[in-house]
Amino acid sequence: MISAIIGRLSQAFLLLLVMSVIGFIGIHSVGNPVFNLVNAETATPEDIRRATVALGLDQPVWHQYFRFIGNVLTGNFGTSYIYHLPAFQLVMGKLPATLELAIVAMMIAAPTGILLGLLAGRRKDRPVDRAILRLSVVALSIPSFWLSMMLILIGAILTGWFPSGGRGPTGALLGTEWSFLTLDGLRQLTLPALALALPNIALIARLTRSGTIEVETQDFTRFCQAKGLSPRRILFRHTLPNISVPIVTIIGMQFGGMLAFAVVVESIFNWPGVGKLLIDSIQLLDRPVVMATLTFISIAFVALNALVDLFYVVLDPRTRRSA
Amino acid sequence: MKTDTMRTFWKRSGRSGVSLPLLILMAYVLLAVAASLIAPQNPYDPLQIYAWEASSSPGTAGSGGYTYLLGTDGLGRDIFSTVLYGLRISLFVAFTSTALAALIGVTAGVTAAYTGKWGDALIMRIVDLQLSLPTILVALIAIVTLGPGIDRIILALVIVQWATYARVTRGVAMSEAAKSYLDAARLLRLPTRRIIFRHLLPNSIAPAITLVPIELGHAVALEATLSFLGLGVPIDKPSLGSAVANGFQYLLTGQYWISLFPGLALFGLIASINFVGENVRRRLDPRSR
Numbered sequence: 001m002i003s004a005i006i007g008r009l010s011q012a013f014l015l016l017l018v019m020s021v022i023g024f025i026g027i028h029s030v031g032n033p034v035f036n037l038v039n040a041e042t043a044t045p046e047d048i049r050r051a052t053v054a055l056g057l058d059q060p061v062w063h064q065y066f067r068f069i070g071n072v073l074t075g076n077f078g079t080s081y082i083y084h085l086p087a088f089q090l091v092m093g094k095l096p097a098t099l100e101l102a103i104v105a106m107m108i109a110a111p112t113g114i115l116l117g118l119l120a121g122r123r124k125d126r127p128v129d130r131a132i133l134r135l136s137v138v139a140l141s142i143p144s145f146w147l148s149m150m151l152i153l154i155g156a157i158l159t160g161w162f163p164s165g166g167r168g169p170t171g172a173l174l175g176t177e178w179s180f181l182t183l184d185g186l187r188q189l190t191l192p193a194l195a196l197a198l199p200n201i202a203l204i205a206r207l208t209r210s211g212t213i214e215v216e217t218q219d220f221t222r223f224c225q226a227k228g229l230s231p232r233r234i235l236f237r238h239t240l241p242n243i244s245v246p247i248v249t250i251i252g253m254q255f256g257g258m259l260a261f262a263v264v265v266e267s268i269f270n271w272p273g274v275g276k277l278l279i280d281s282i283q284l285l286d287r288p289v290v291m292a293t294l295t296f297i298s299i300a301f302v303a304l305n306a307l308v309d310l311f312y313v314v315l316d317p318r319t320r321r322s323a
Numbered sequence: 324m325k326t327d328t329m330r331t332f333w334k335r336s337g338r339s340g341v342s343l344p345l346l347i348l349m350a351y352v353l354l355a356v357a358a359s360l361i362a363p364q365n366p367y368d369p370l371q372i373y374a375w376e377a378s379s380s381p382g383t384a385g386s387g388g389y390t391y392l393l394g395t396d397g398l399g400r401d402i403f404s405t406v407l408y409g410l411r412i413s414l415f416v417a418f419t420s421t422a423l424a425a426l427i428g429v430t431a432g433v434t435a436a437y438t439g440k441w442g443d444a445l446i447m448r449i450v451d452l453q454l455s456l457p458t459i460l461v462a463l464i465a466i467v468t469l470g471p472g473i474d475r476i477i478l479a480l481v482i483v484q485w486a487t488y489a490r491v492t493r494g495v496a497m498s499e500a501a502k503s504y505l506d507a508a509r510l511l512r513l514p515t516r517r518i519i520f521r522h523l524l525p526n527s528i529a530p531a532i533t534l535v536p537i538e539l540g541h542a543v544a545l546e547a548t549l550s551f552l553g554l555g556v557p558i559d560k561p562s563l564g565s566a567v568a569n570g571f572q573y574l575l576t577g578q579y580w581i582s583l584f585p586g587l588a589l590f591g592l593i594a595s596i597n598f599v600g601e602n603v604r605r606r607l608d609p610r611s612r
């Protein structure tokens with residue numbers, strides 16, 4: 001058990017190290033951030049030299065990397081070239097917006113997907129099953145950016161039910177601003193959350209369906225039927241717990257995926273979260289913020305997966321022995 | 324075993340005939356290949372574009388002597404023509420990157436399984452690292468590192484996709500490598516390269532083939548997403564994704580057609596690929612029969 005945890009952590013650490021090297025080199029090879037500080041047309045060579053020294057760009061690349069790693073370990077990602085704020089603080093400031101979006105999206109996706117999947121699995125090869133299966137392929141085929149735009153077109157422009165972008169008013173809770181505390185905030189949240197939720201509904205439904213079909217053929221389901229339990233009770237008290245492990249896995253992984261996919265949805269809905277910050281920073285060549293954001297998303301994803309693995313132990317006693 | 328699955332696949336596809344999604348996909352490929360013959364306008368040629376007819380609604384008669392069936396975009400380019408030419412770029416990028424990724428991934432998987440030891444460990448650790456991150460994140464990191472351009476985006480997609488092929492192929496090749504026909508090949512003292520590519524690879528390739536349509540759909544979607552974010556193909560030669568992106572700013576002022584039609588074409592393309600992939604998977608998976 002302990003060796004498994006150590007193995008996981010070392011793999012996670014290695015992953016982050018590789019990520020940081022690639023990310024650092026990547027950010028380094030794109031454009032010269034000096035021209036964000038000085039005007040490219042009017043700057044004298046002296047201005048450019050001073051700006052280069054101020055950003056630490058006169059040092060050798062490996063030196064910059066080690067300084068960067070040292071700073072990361074102490075939670076210091078450097079100062080944003082654009083906002084002149086600590087990069088890490090900037091990312092943390094945007095985090096509640098993204099987190100809120102992903103949580104609401106998952107709260108829509110998980111129950112809907114599981115219910116649809118159970119329904120399809122119970123009626124295997126019937127019209128309902130076929131329809132759900134086909135619709136899931138269709139839902140997984142819609143590119144998320146186009147889905148977002150069509151949601152804006154239908155939900156905002158044609159009907160005017162929802163606003164087309166932005167975050168709107170927020171309410172304070174635990175020292176942070178949250179949209180779901182105000183009615184207008186909830187309306188702002190609806191479209192982007194739907195855009196994030198739809199592909200996940202399809203994914204969760206497909207997984208639940210195949211799990212249900214597998215479990216329904218096993219002896220204990222027959223036994224429950226023979227005992228005269230109602231189909232509903234069998235479905236929710238016996239089938240669902242037995243397929244919960246893969247469902248929890250996919251929910252955990254997709255939650256991490258949502259943090260990454262929020263890049264697309266947030267930039268379309270102008271949602272002031274981590275993803276929009278990343279795209280803006282890439283375009284503005286704001287290296288410290290890009291690094292801080294990528295590192296943060298990776299850490300969040302790796303940590304989520306580790307959490308899901310630990311959660312197995314609670315859900316499925318069989319994994320306690322093998323772990 | 325695996326040759327059996329391949330045979331079943333061909334037999335079944337012969338029996339059930341060609342499916343509708345496959346027909347649609349073939350139509351897409353045909354339209355992309357014949358784009359310059361069908362499209363009324365070459366959207367890359369500024370001389371054929373009438374800038375004063377920018378943002379015309381669908382059905383407007385243009386100065387070039389043809390009707391703008393799907394309207395024009397903010398620069399005056401005919402949307403119908405842009406979609407056809409964009410289709411060409413999207414399909415080119417997706418097919419090239421999928422082919423390269425499959426080639427590299429399958430080779431890496433088979434080699435890892437056969438050579439074992441540190442080569443295997445090295446390749447599979449890289450694969451594990453990569454597959455433990457969401458694809459969109461890997462793609463973003465790759466494209467930020469590589470910079471924009473069509474060749475770069477193909478490279479980025481190959482980097483994203485090869486790992487899946489490698490993992491799947493290695494799994495099968497490991498169990499094949501333990502079989503007696505490979506012992507026989509080794510006892511005949513055939514060269515290692517010949518054993519890997521003439522004996523092991525053909526018998527381990529079936530699951531990689533089922534992956535191809537799925538990954539092709541992913542490639543189209545990923546390229547479109549990166550291009551939409553402005554990190555993919557250059558803006559003057561739009562793929563379907565960048566064509567949708569071009570229309571985004573006009574969407575809010577009600578000029579829906581600039582992003583609606585390229586998006587519909589993109590959606591139809593990905594959907595037909597995914598349905599074909601679903602059929603292939605179902606045919607090769609004996610459990611779902």
